[in-house]
Each structure stands twice: as structure tokens, then as C-alpha cells.
Amino acid sequence: ESAMRGSVNDSPIRFLPWGDCRELYEAALVVNTTPAGAADSLAHTLSDLPQGILFDVLYKPWPTELAQAWNEKVIPGIELLIYQAIDQIALMTGADFDHEELAEQLRVIVK
Numbered sequence: 734e735s736a737m738r739g740s741v742n743d744s745p746i747r748f749l750p751w752g753d754c755r756e757l758y759e760a761a762l763v764v765n766t767t768p769a770g771a772a773d774s775l776a777h778t779l780s781d782l783p784q785g786i787l788f789d790v791l792y793k794p795w796p797t798e799l800a801q802a803w804n805e806k807v808i809p810g811i812e813l814l815i816y817q818a819i820d821q822i823a824l825m826t827g828a829d830f831d832h833e834e835l836a837e838q839l840r841v842i843v844k
Contacts, residue, residue: 754778760785765799767791776802815839 749756754775757763762785765772769791776798787803789796792810800807818839819832 754780757785758783762786762788764788765790765797769794769797772797772799775799779803811840811843815843 747756757779758781760783763783765787779802782804784804786806786808787800788808789800789803790810790813791797792814795809795811796807800809815836816832819835822828822835823830823832
């Protein structure tokens with residue numbers, strides 16, 4: 734925990750340990766980048782639904798226990814993969830295409 738906390742000292746990002754859930758309820762955005770299963774214990778401690786958006790970058794297994802325990806405002810990790818792929822295609826091919834249209838097509842494929 735101390736290594737993680739130290740890595741955000743010079744950043745506007747606030748580090749919150751798992752046990753400090755009250756701040757999660759007030760945050761506009763919470764980003765979960767922990768390995769699969771690591772946030773399960775946090776999911777079980779949510780007594781009320783947080784108000785902000787959860788960006789849960791995990792995509793397998795989906796939905797995570799945290800995503801299920803959160804409110805309906807959840808961005809799944811597959812969105813990160815889709816937009817990374819689109820940017821890579823654009824960079825590697827130089828092609829001009831509608832990124833949102835391709836994102837919609839990829840969402841259908843990955844479901």
C-alpha cells in the first residue's frame with residue numbers, strides 16, 4: 734500500500750485504501766485497475782450505492798463483483814480495449830474512418 738500511495742504524491746490523483754469506503758460514495762469517478770478478484774472484498778462492504786461512475790478496467794471475468802455491487806453507472810473494461818484497438822488501427826494504417834462506428838461494430842463482436 735505504501736508503494737502505491739507514494740506513486741501518486743506528485744499527482745492530483747488521491748489514493749484511498751480499501752477500508753476508506755466513505756470517500757468512494759462522494760467521488761465523481763472511481764477507476765478500478767486491480768487484478769481480478771482483488772476488489773471483491775470492497776464490493777461486499779458497500780452499504781449504499783456510490784453516486785459516481787465506476788470505470789472497472791477488468792473485462793474477464795465480467796461483470797466483476799465490484800461492478801455488480803456498484804450503481805448502474807459502470808464503464809466496463811472492454812471499452813478500454815475497444816478504443817485501444819481503434820487507435821492502434823488508425824496509427825498503423827493511417828486510414829481515416831469513423832471511430833464511433835467501428836466501436837459499435839466491435840461491441841457487437843465481443844459480446
